[in-house]
Amino acid sequence: MSPSEPRVALVHDFLLDLRGAERVFLVLADMFPEADIFTAVYDEAGTEGRFAHRNVHTTFLQKLKPNATSFRRLLPLYPYAMEALDLSGYDLVLSSSSAWAHGVLPSPDAVHVCYCHNPFRYAWNARETTLRTQPPIVRPALRVVLQRWRQWDWIAAQRVDRYIANSETTRRRVARYFTREAEVVYPPVEVGRFAPGVVGEHYAVLSELMPHKRIDLAVRAFSELGRPLVVIGDGPDARRLQRLAGPNVRFTGRVSDAEVARLLATSRALVVTATEEFGIAAVEAQAAGRPVIALDEGGVTESVQEGRTGVFYDEATPAALAKAVAAFDPLSVDPADCVANAQRFSVDAFTQEIRANVDQALAAGPSPRGDRRRPARGLALAGRRAA
Numbered sequence: 001m002s003p004s005e006p007r008v009a010l011v012h013d014f015l016l017d018l019r020g021a022e023r024v025f026l027v028l029a030d031m032f033p034e035a036d037i038f039t040a041v042y043d044e045a046g047t048e049g050r051f052a053h054r055n056v057h058t059t060f061l062q063k064l065k066p067n068a069t070s071f072r073r074l075l076p077l078y079p080y081a082m083e084a085l086d087l088s089g090y091d092l093v094l095s096s097s098s099a100w101a102h103g104v105l106p107s108p109d110a111v112h113v114c115y116c117h118n119p120f121r122y123a124w125n126a127r128e129t130t131l132r133t134q135p136p137i138v139r140p141a142l143r144v145v146l147q148r149w150r151q152w153d154w155i156a157a158q159r160v161d162r163y164i165a166n167s168e169t170t171r172r173r174v175a176r177y178f179t180r181e182a183e184v185v186y187p188p189v190e191v192g193r194f195a196p197g198v199v200g201e202h203y204a205v206l207s208e209l210m211p212h213k214r215i216d217l218a219v220r221a222f223s224e225l226g227r228p229l230v231v232i233g234d235g236p237d238a239r240r241l242q243r244l245a246g247p248n249v250r251f252t253g254r255v256s257d258a259e260v261a262r263l264l265a266t267s268r269a270l271v272v273t274a275t276e277e278f279g280i281a282a283v284e285a286q287a288a289g290r291p292v293i294a295l296d297e298g299g300v301t302e303s304v305q306e307g308r309t310g311v312f313y314d315e316a317t318p319a320a321l322a323k324a325v326a327a328f329d330p331l332s333v334d335p336a337d338c339v340a341n342a343q344r345f346s347v348d349a350f351t352q353e354i355r356a357n358v359d360q361a362l363a364a365g366p367s368p369r370g371d372r373r374r375p376a377r378g379l380a381l382a383g384r385r386a387a
Contacts, residue, residue: 006091006362008035011101013078015051016043016068019208020187020280021117024166025096026050027188028115031351032094038085040078040100041066059084069236076145079103079152092362095160098277103156113361114160115185115354118170118277119177121212123149133211154178162361164354167278167299183357186302188350189283191342193257196289196335197265202228202250203293203325204267206260206281207274209235214273219244220318225325229271230263264288268330269310273321276300282310287342289335293324303345309338 010032012025029037029051037056044052046068059081061074078100087093087106095101098117106112122130123146130146131139157163157178165171165182174182203222207213215231222229223246231241231251242251252263261284264270270285270292278299282292286303292310294300304310310333313324 007089008032008092008094009038009087009090009106010035011038011082011085011093011095011097011104013039013097013099013101014041014071015039015047015056016041016066016071017046018048018050020278021096021098022047023190023280024115024117024187027347027350028094028096028354029054031354035094036090038087038104040081041071043067057085076149079149079156092358094358100156102160103152105159109366111161111361111364111366112159113162113164113358115164115166116170116174116182117166119173120149120153122146123153124177125173129212150177161364161367162357164357167302169275169298169302170277185350185353185357186345187278187280188347189280189287189342189345191283191287191339191346194261194284194287194289194342195265196339197262199268199290199331200266202230202263202267203269203271204230204232204263204285204290205271205273206232206264206284207272208233209237209241211237212274213237214316215241216244217273217316217318217321218271219249221322221325222246222249224318225322227325230267232260232263260284261288264290269293269328271321271325272300273316274298275316279303283342283345286310286338289338291328291330291333291338293321293328295321303341305337305341309333309341 010028037054040059041061042056042058061081066074082100082103083105085104087104090110093106093110093112095114097114099120102114127146131143134142157180163174163180163182164185165174166187168184171182171184174180205215205218207215209215219241226248229249234253264285265288267290269290272279272282272292272294275298282300282303285292286309292304294304294312295316296312296314306312311324311328313320
């Protein structure tokens with residue numbers, strides 16, 4: 001790095017596996033090949049060695065060796081762990097945050113740009129749902145933890161110099177929860193990994209198997225319809241979903257990138273049941289020439305062109321999804337239209353827009369927002385009550 005170039009630190013919540021946010025972070029890492037990487041916890045095997053050649057700094061939580069299954073048990077400790085990271089000496093801090101990465105404490109003269117995938121869902125837009133799913137005896141304590149998290153989160157957000165949101169949905173949440181403005185830059189999708197193929201009989205779901213993804217809607221709908229459904233991905237909700245499934249629903253678990261591309265290209269359509277902040281899988285399906293059947297909410301409404309590259313259904317119920325599947329003919333969609341639409345979300349488009357935002361933030365310099373000299377000290381000492 002030449003003396004005139006800024007010293008860059010890249011920050012991500014955790015690096016334990018390769019999901020959508022981690023794939024975005026990989027592109028950011030490629031954009032800044034000399035940057036140091038900071039994260040709460042890191043698993044080289046879980047991330048398929050994609051960061052093995054980089055200088056990865058972790059927090060004290062790394063000593064507990066959490067993995068993609070167990071890391072959530074440490075939830076109350078992550079804000080304090082991120083504040084404890086030493087970012088002194090860096091000119092630019094670029095964080096990739098869906099939870100706590102935006103809470104790091106850069107030097108007072110550094111510029112902090114945050115690419116926000118979503119404000120921490122369990123404390124904000126999914127707080128009440130989260131509480132309802134817990135045993136009654138746990139709810140009072142969890143409610144206190146989430147309230148303190150909201151307090152810490154708001155304070156942390158005021159220290160960021162520039163926010164970038166991954167969709168209009170996230171931009172609105174950043175404005176509502178953090179009272180901060182953000183520019184939308186859609187996530188990068190490796191559209192070149194995909195190409196149209198010979199369409200088969202199955203429909204596809206591509207998702208982490210978490211309760212908030214509502215994959216059970218697809219499992220129930222397709223079990224009732226009797227049409228073949230392939231569920232690609234794994235997660236803590238896998239066993240429950242398998243118990244709900246009829247014989248026409250197949251679970252692949254986690255598979256290779258090449259197998260994902262094949263299963264999408266040969267599917268009739270991708271089915272999306274969650275309110276995604278953006279929904280990279282929907283773009284991947286279109287890059288493979290296949291349409292999308294999605295709930296009419298969230299970022300997917302920005303990436304799917306209704307009637308041209310997919311169709312939406314209005315209610316998050318198995319009946320509404322089943323009705324949409326029965327009424328929609330995926331073979332009537334031109335694969336070329338899907339591929340052309342997916343090109344809007346290429347890696348090149350993302351990198352150009354991120355560089356423009358970073359250059360503007362560096363030119364403006366650090367803002368007077370917040371106080372970087374005095375840490376918020378995690379959840380326990382957050383002083384301001386968030387809305």
